[in-house]
Amino acid sequence: MLPATATALAVLAALLAWPVPAALARAGWARRDPLAALVCWQAIGLAGGLSIIGALLVHGLAPWGHSLPEAWWHWVTRQPAVEPVRGDHWVAQTLAAVLALELLGVLALSWVRTARTRRRHRELLELVVRPGSSAPDPDETLLLDHPAPVAFCIPGARPLLVLSSGMVAELPGEQLAAVVAHERAHLREHHHLLLLPFVAWRAALPVLPAADRAHDAVRDLVEMRADDVALTALPGPDPRRTLAAAIVASAGGAGGGVPAGALAVTGGAVAARVRRLLAPAAPLPPAGRAGAIAAALGLLLVPTVLLLLPAVA
Structure with missing residues (x-):
């Protein structure tokens, strides 16, 4: 048997x-319900x-x-x-052990490296950021002196939500609130944990095209899910247009201001996210x-x- x-x-x-x-x-339905697709x-x-x-x-x-x-x-x-025990039985046992150790080892190593990178960035940022008195909910948002419009969060045991001074200066209040809501969605739903297995999968099996495809798809879906959660927290007559405008305004500053391991409002496929916000498809039925x-x-x-x-x- x-x-x-x-x-x-x-x-x-x-x-x-x-x-x-x-x-x-x-699959087109995945963008209609990012949470179900992530599962x-x-x-x-x-x-x-x-x-x-x-x-x-x-x-x-x-x-x-x-x-x-x-x-x-x-x-x-x-x-x-x-x-009878043949040579292929011993080979299969060895390959099973090696593959299991590699997958688990790469996952653990990715976790350690990512946590170490985030901790290092957090320590550096805590030296230069200040409470964001001109940003929504200043007790939870930190302000970084940076001319470009940049926003990101660093998850972990002590998460940080950082806005640049350029972001606060350039974006009107409703768009700034949309950016903050997007980043808080990442932190509240622990999206970094959803991404980690696929970072490890891509590192463990770099020759497998599906590993790259899976990583990119999950990254995009995580951002779309954060968009959806942010929309529920935004007031105003057209929160979709507000969030789309905030993403477009932030896209120009996404290059050098976002540290490795952070989740940013400009992550994933920005153009696809903006189109999804401005021309939403019907939600996936129950x-x-x-x-x-x-x-x-x-x-x-x-x-x-x-x-x-x-x-x-």
């Missing part, structure tokens, strides 16, 4: 490595890693039992294999969102069931 399980997991891993991410990246991307990443590692592990341990838990226990306790969430849960359940079903059967 394990050879069939390994084959099914390998097929699923191949689908999640290329055609499924490509289809989701092109699907997280499921693709988790299910893809579980499938490829599971396929290798199942094939490598197949001679020791008829299910993964049984074979793993027999292998750990050094019981004799019930079927049934569509429920279907997307169900598909994400299904993606996570399929490899789990394939790995455990032989033991139950």
Whole structure:
């Protein structure tokens, strides 16, 4: 039964490595509901890693039992294999261990490096910023002397929301409030955690085109989600136009003012975000969102069931 399980997991891993991410990246509904699309991307990443590692592990341990838990226990306790052990079984075990260590190691390393970079930038900024008395909610916003219109947030245990003096001087009050609302959405929903697995995926598998596609898609969706959350906090007759104007006004200062590891209002595909704000598509209906969430849960359940079903059967 394990050879069939390994084959099914390998097929699923191949689908999640290329055609499924490509289809989701092109899907028009994703921009209509960025939150549901982000859930699907997280499921693709988790299910893809579980499938490829599971396929290798199942094939490598197949001679020791008829299910993964049984074979793993027999292998750990050094019981004799019930079927002949070939070289490809040892190779599969080695590849499974190497890939698991690489993915987890790169994820941990990305976390450490990003946290270290953000901490360094936070320490430097705290030396030069001052309370933003001319910005909305000065107790939560810091002002940086910089002539270009720049706004960004640095997430973490002590998050910072920073506006440049150029931003405060150039943008009218309603647009400035839109920028602040966008950055607060990043911090409140911890969007940096949604991005981190795909930063690690791209670093671990640089030759895989799907890794770049997934990273770019998640980055754009995170910004669109922050736009949507910001709109709910903006007063006025046309908050969409206000936020779009703020993004366009900020785009010219996005080059050198945003530190690495920060999330900025000018992140992602700016032109696509502005078009989405000014010409919004119909929201995804509740049934569509429920279907997307169900598909994400299904993606996570399929490899789990394939790995455990032989033991139950």
